[in-house]
Amino acid sequence: MSNNRVRHVRYGGVEAGGTKFVCAVGQGGDDPSDIAEFPTGEPVTTIREAIQFFRSSRRVGDDLRAIGIGAFGPIELNPDMSDYGHMMATPKPGWQNVDIRGEFARGLGLPIAIETDVNAAAIGELRWGAARDLDHFLYVTVGTGIGVGAVVGGALLRGVQHPEMGHMLIPTSPDELSGFVGVCPFHGTCVEGLASGVAIVERWGSRLSELRAEHPAWQLEAEYLAVLFANLTFTLQPQRIVVGGGVMNTRILSLARERLHSFLAGYRTTLRELEAVKRYLVLPELGNRAGVLGALELARRALGEDSHRGM
């Protein structure tokens, strides 16, 4: 950190989720000196509340330099587009076409960095969490939807638009419930359609965590996630996969590791042993703070200050 040079520089981070906003001010890591959460409501109200939080925080010392936002989406992330930083065709009522980046910029008069929620969480884990020693890894979130943020050579993987790896088409398990056709409105039986939190509730009528250990839901979920992890391994050959989100816990992680080990079939020489797979597929170290801490780091990187590693 640049404490010697500038003692009081701080950044703002916003984890703009579909159900809640988490805002923090600080330098990140163990130091979000101020943090607040509130439910995601109407865009005007919610963004105003977040801006008010940063304004209040600012009074303490006039040292807030930039804001990073990790947002649900889809968002336009191409700076060359006229609607850069706008929400696109989101299913969240009222949020379509909202200029989330512009609202924060106008409200606070600060530089604003914006990313997908999962990319922000990936950056948080890269800077302070389970991937801090790496430059090529994946952050997967398994919650209401399934998303993947990929860091390749220290930089977020981008393309013509941000990756949508949760829509990968995968085999339906022979153990799938007869007649279950997935919940993805686009593809039905993509990973998100088969293994997201929404799919679990649709299929079994309750959340995974509410089902007993012997319930077939556990093995089925582990199988689908393991196929995703295997396909991501074949495609991107990351050093590690960090997997978080509301559906994940140590039990599903453990089952998914066993299935992944079996799917890889020894093909990657460094993952022949189950013990190696246990170090390869891990939970986030920042837990549910990965997103907001990653947003803080995005703000810091946007200013090019004290760059930890290249983006």
Place this chain on the structure above:
Amino acid sequence: MSNNRVRHVRYGGVEAGGTKFVCAVGQGGDDPSDIAEFPTGEPVTTIREAIQFFRSSRRVGDDLRAIGIGAFGPIELNPDMSDYGHMMATPKPGWQNVDIRGEFARGLGLPIAIETDVNAAAIGELRWGAARDLDHFLYVTVGTGIGVGAVVGGALLRGVQHPEMGHMLIPTSPDELSGFVGVCPFHGTCVEGLASGVAIVERWGSRLSELRAEHPAWQLEAEYLAVLFANLTFTLQPQRIVVGGGVMNTRILSLARERLHSFLAGYRTTLRELEAVKRYLVLPELGNRAGVLGALELARRALGEDSHRGM
């Protein structure tokens, strides 16, 4: 090209395939000034023949600077490993553990660059072919096996080991022949197990090109390839996918474009129209010369001379 500075600099390229070796000398593009092909036999004989070709070529003017090799594999491509440039567990009889890079280096006393065959072909298409205006694209080969070379931000995508995207697990089609379980010894029904040239012959008893246009083999192949292309699109969001290899032709390309358009379901805004998908999924422009020309380019890049774009 650097003609003004050094008129006679040339490079050597080797497309080291499982069935034949193609060797060329030149500056690439339209100028492989010397080219030769011979069947892949015993390693000692085959490599000696290739070395002899380059030695003969060298006598013309002493200007051969480096050799690039695009090889079948798997090969160890990590320069930090003691067996860098060696063949690994290849099924090709006699070739396991062959130090292909070292043999060329000792035989010719020149710098040697080595890559997978599909990565070499990707570099060829990037430098002179269907991707010459791009910095983020995929080269897919559908032949005996299925391989993918990915260029991300102008550089070959690498990871802990080179990607094996052909092993991606995909849904078996409802139109699949009853009892067909794929030909991949590792995973059965991965893309390679279902859609490679070997899979086609195993399933139908003949090559695709020998089957009449109404035969269900065509639609089935198109479906499997389209799933691969869709998953690669979701994962890497390339600007273009260039697809070559012995199985590909304009008919299967056309069918695969239609299925891909349907699988993408309008999710990527720039690919909503079939016409856009036709520009997105294309045949190689260098045809069966992509590999050897890419190998030439690898040689040039290895010397850091006249670098067209960063690797």
